[in-house]
Amino acid sequence: MSSTDEQVQETKEVKETEETVENASNNSSDDNFDLGEPHLLNDSPEEPSTTTSTLPTTTSDAAWNPRHNFTADSPYFKSFCDHEIQSLSLLTDAMREITTRTKTLCQTGALMGEATRRLASSCRLRWDEEQSREDGMTPEEIDQLVAARRKAVGGEMAELLEHLGKALDEVAFYQIAMLQSIESTLGMSFEAFAASELKTVSILKSDADEATEAAELQFGKYLNGKNNFSESFGEKAAGKTAAGERLGKAFKNWNLGRGGHDAATSNPGDSRIEKAMEASNLVSSLEQVRVLQGMAELRRFQLMKHLISIKHRRNFEVAENAISTLHEISNYHGRCKTAVDALSPSIKEIQERQNKLREEHASTIVPTWQGRETALRDAVHSIRIKATEASKAAAAIADGDAKEIERQLLKVDDIEEQVQLWNLPHALAATSRYQRDTMPGVKIEGWLYKKNTSLMALQAWQRRWFVMDNDAIYYFSADGDDRPYRRKGAYSSRVKVCDVVLCTVRELPVEGQGPRFCFQLVTPSEKPLTLQAPGPIDYKIWVDGIRSAMEHRLYHGDPNAPHLNQNLGRKPINSGNTRESSFSELPPTEVREVSDTSPEMETNPLGPPQNASPLVEKIMNLNPTCADCGMASPDWASLNLGILVCIECSGVHRSLGIHVSRVRSLKLDSISLAEGGVICLLGNDKVNPIWEEGLAAQTGWQKPTENADRKGREAWIKSKYQWKGFLQYEGCEGLTDEEKVEKYSKALYDAAKKCDLVAAAGSLARGGSPDWTNPDEGGRTPLHACALVPVPEGDEEWHAIEMAEFLLQNGGKL
Numbered sequence: 001m002s003s004t005d006e007q008v009q010e011t012k013e014v015k016e017t018e019e020t021v022e023n024a025s026n027n028s029s030d031d032n033f034d035l036g037e038p039h040l041l042n043d044s045p046e047e048p049s050t051t052t053s054t055l056p057t058t059t060s061d062a063a064w065n066p067r068h069n070f071t072a073d074s075p076y077f078k079s080f081c082d083h084e085i086q087s088l089s090l091l092t093d094a095m096r097e098i099t100t101r102t103k104t105l106c107q108t109g110a111l112m113g114e115a116t117r118r119l120a121s122s123c124r125l126r127w128d129e130e131q132s133r134e135d136g137m138t139p140e141e142i143d144q145l146v147a148a149r150r151k152a153v154g155g156e157m158a159e160l161l162e163h164l165g166k167a168l169d170e171v172a173f174y175q176i177a178m179l180q181s182i183e184s185t186l187g188m189s190f191e192a193f194a195a196s197e198l199k200t201v202s203i204l205k206s207d208a209d210e211a212t213e214a215a216e217l218q219f220g221k222y223l224n225g226k227n228n229f230s231e232s233f234g235e236k237a238a239g240k241t242a243a244g245e246r247l248g249k250a251f252k253n254w255n256l257g258r259g260g261h262d263a264a265t266s267n268p269g270d271s272r273i274e275k276a277m278e279a280s281n282l283v284s285s286l287e288q289v290r291v292l293q294g295m296a297e298l299r300r301f302q303l304m305k306h307l308i309s310i311k312h313r314r315n316f317e318v319a320e321n322a323i324s325t326l327h328e329i330s331n332y333h334g335r336c337k338t339a340v341d342a343l344s345p346s347i348k349e350i351q352e353r354q355n356k357l358r359e360e361h362a363s364t365i366v367p368t369w370q371g372r373e374t375a376l377r378d379a380v381h382s383i384r385i386k387a388t389e390a391s392k393a394a395a396a397i398a399d400g401d402a403k404e405i406e407r408q409l410l411k412v413d414d415i416e417e418q419v420q421l422w423n424l425p426h427a428l429a430a431t432s433r434y435q436r437d438t439m440p441g442v443k444i445e446g447w448l449y450k451k452n453t454s455l456m457a458l459q460a461w462q463r464r465w466f467v468m469d470n471d472a473i474y475y476f477s478a479d480g481d482d483r484p485y486r487r488k489g490a491y492s493s494r495v496k497v498c499d500v501v502l503c504t505v506r507e508l509p510v511e512g513q514g515p516r517f518c519f520q521l522v523t524p525s526e527k528p529l530t531l532q533a534p535g536p537i538d539y540k541i542w543v544d545g546i547r548s549a550m551e552h553r554l555y556h557g558d559p560n561a562p563h564l565n566q567n568l569g570r571k572p573i574n575s576g577n578t579r580e581s582s583f584s585e586l587p588p589t590e591v592r593e594v595s596d597t598s599p600e601m602e603t604n605p606l607g608p609p610q611n612a613s614p615l616v617e618k619i620m621n622l623n624p625t626c627a628d629c630g631m632a633s634p635d636w637a638s639l640n641l642g643i644l645v646c647i648e649c650s651g652v653h654r655s656l657g658i659h660v661s662r663v664r665s666l667k668l669d670s671i672s673l674a675e676g677g678v679i680c681l682l683g684n685d686k687v688n689p690i691w692e693e694g695l696a697a698q699t700g701w702q703k704p705t706e707n708a709d710r711k712g713r714e715a716w717i718k719s720k721y722q723w724k725g726f727l728q729y730e731g732c733e734g735l736t737d738e739e740k741v742e743k744y745s746k747a748l749y750d751a752a753k754k755c756d757l758v759a760a761a762g763s764l765a766r767g768g769s770p771d772w773t774n775p776d777e778g779g780r781t782p783l784h785a786c787a788l789v790p791v792p793e794g795d796e797e798w799h800a801i802e803m804a805e806f807l808l809q810n811g812g813k814l
């Protein structure tokens with residue numbers, strides 16, 4: 001580093017020396033040819049150094065054992081200088097190469113640092129904000145995207161990547177710091193050193209050469225140039241200064257004097273003066289030659305001194321920079337290691353967790369996947385076997401196989417049941433490990449075929465995902481794509497069909513070969529919307545579900561919308577099909593895993609299992625078997641009959657229509673406290689005696705068992721509830737039908753007044769009308785009657801709410 005200073009010093013010295021030379025020559029001319037001692041002329045001119053006290057003197061035996069001054073002009077010195085200069089030039093090349101490559105490294109290193117930083121940013125799940133701003137994204141949108149990214153990567157993995165990103169960030173920082181430091185040592189000072197040295201040396205060299213040449217030229221000409229010596233030297237000197245001119249003249253005179261020696265002796269007096277003048281001029285001139293020789297020696301010495309000093313400074317320079325670079329490298333690695341080490345506790349933690357999860361994955365999850373897959377394969381396999389059997393049977397029938405012909409079912413319903421057409425989705429879902437929770441508020445959802453009302457429409461029926469929540473029925477607008485959970489594009493909006501409270505379901509009977517499972521949503525303001533369910537099960541779920549939701553809203557209102565009932569009969573503000581632009585994206589649906597032991601899997605393939613409420617538990621404990629077939633653990637309730645039935649019987653109940661039986665699932669539907677209370681007060685044990693009171697009087701009837709087929713159940717349930725075949729009508733002999741209704745309606749009214757649900761059930765079963773008005777009590781209906789029952793004081797039970805609920809379920813009107 002200090003080389004530059006030295007350089008300056010050196011250059012200064014060189015300049016000073018030059019000035020000295022100049023002064024010396026000036027002085028000599030000013031002194032105007034001081035007469036030197038004549039004996040000097042006799043001294044050997046080859047060794048001028050030996051005669052002056054300022055130069056190192058050689059001893060007298062030097063001639064015999066000469067110790068040569070190295071900087072004296074000699075081939076050795078020249079060769080040394082050439083070698084050193086060549087070596088310096090090689091050094092410069094080497095240094096330049098290092099510098100160039102250092103610069104290349106630092107440039108690519110800067111790129112790498114930037115790349116590392118970008119990688120770090122990606123690992124930390126950052127967003128390229130600059131680009132995003134160019135794309136016109138707001139900071140909120142960027143935040144949302146980042147949050148979505150983090151979620152997609154997963155919390156723990158995002159944490160791990162964050163660690164990695166931080167480490168990379170630090171590495172990039174240290175990397176850049178290291179490269180900057182290396183660039184300032186290897187890149188800058190090396191080059192500066194080598195370049196300036198070479199320049200200085202070349203100046204010194206040319207100075208030394210010039211001085212040597214000048215000295216040699218003068219001296220050589222003095223030695224052997226008697227004729228042209230003075231002229232040429234004089235010319236050369238005259239070219240520079242006036243003093244040089246005088247010097248040249250002195251030589252000339254001296255030569256002339258010597259040349260005309262014989263003639264001069266003729267006049268000894270004159271010649272003595274002239275000779276002395278010439279001699280003194282010669283002395284002066286020779287001193288000038290010696291000055292030049294001395295100067296040349298000085299310059300050569302300076303050159304050599306510099307050349308040798310370069311070697312030392314080269315060593316300092318290289319050592320300093322190389323060691324500092326090594327330090328930087330070592331620092332860089334140390335800092336990287338520290339940065340990574342700091343992370344290692346949390347990394348270790350994540351690693352251990354991951355190892356555990358990996359084991360768990362291999363030991364539990366993968367086998368259950370395999371189990372599920374095997375179950376599905378088995379299911380497909382058994383269906384395939386049945387398909388083969390069916391085609392064989394078909395072939396046999398075509399060949400006239402009487403047995404097969406006999407065995408072949410002929411009714412479509414029976415065939416569908418035989419092949420279990422409608423059960424397949426349930427059967428497949430039953431073994432599933434994964435279930436989906438419905439979105440909050442959703443009561444029913446699923447595919448329905450929507451009949452196109454437009455004549456221009458290409459397709460008569462469009463498959464749409466329908467949803468019913470507490471308030472309304474919607475379907476997702478797909479525009480050609482029926483996948484319901486696409487995040488963008490399709491399903492950008494949902495279309496509201498109608499408010500639950502304003503719509504009626506009209507069941508459409510099958511006419512000839514027309515479509516089955518069709519129903520219409522009838523609203524006050526729009527054309528009826530015709531829908532087709534993909535099977536009887538879905539059909540019932542939708543028809544009953546919509547009806548019950550509507551009734552529920554009518555009777556109970558909605559705690560969230562207390563004024564809704566006031567809208568009755570009024571056209572809703574958002575009438576008909578309203579596109580809700582705010583519904584831009586479906587909230588993500590979480591897949592829920594069900595444990596193998598969960599009983600819900602078997603019983604509720606259709607929907608999300610709900611945790612059994614205490615009320616549901618109580619109802620099920622009170623009614624351990626199906627009211628109609630005796631199957632254990634029935635979980636379907638008939639709200640208007642006040643009984644529990646099994647899933648098989650519930651199907652039959654449903655088929656009778658809601659005026660006979662309103663069926664709800666205890667597990668899939670939500671049962672209100674009042675509805676639950678009705679079943680608690682009634683129940684199979686109290687209701688069956690009413691409906692089966694006259695069974696003993698009938699012949700040929702036997703109650704079905706849990707193994708009964710559908711036909712058996714249907715016959716029994718229809719006879720019992722629809723045709724009322726097993727009821728007893730005591731004390732009705734001779735009464736007309738109107739009189740009977742009057743009698744049991746009055747009985748119902750009385751039961752309502754007492755809030756006696758069992759009595760009310762008996763009266764209703766036998767034809768009592770909940771709309772009957774009592775002329776003796778101001779034309780009140782049973783509903784009015786029970787509503788007037790005062791809340792008793794103390795602990796006495798009060799069932800007015802259950803009574804009202806029961807009447808409403810049986811068609812009572814407010």
Ligand SMILES: [Zn+2]
Nearest residue numbers: 626629646649
């Ligand atoms: Zn049953």
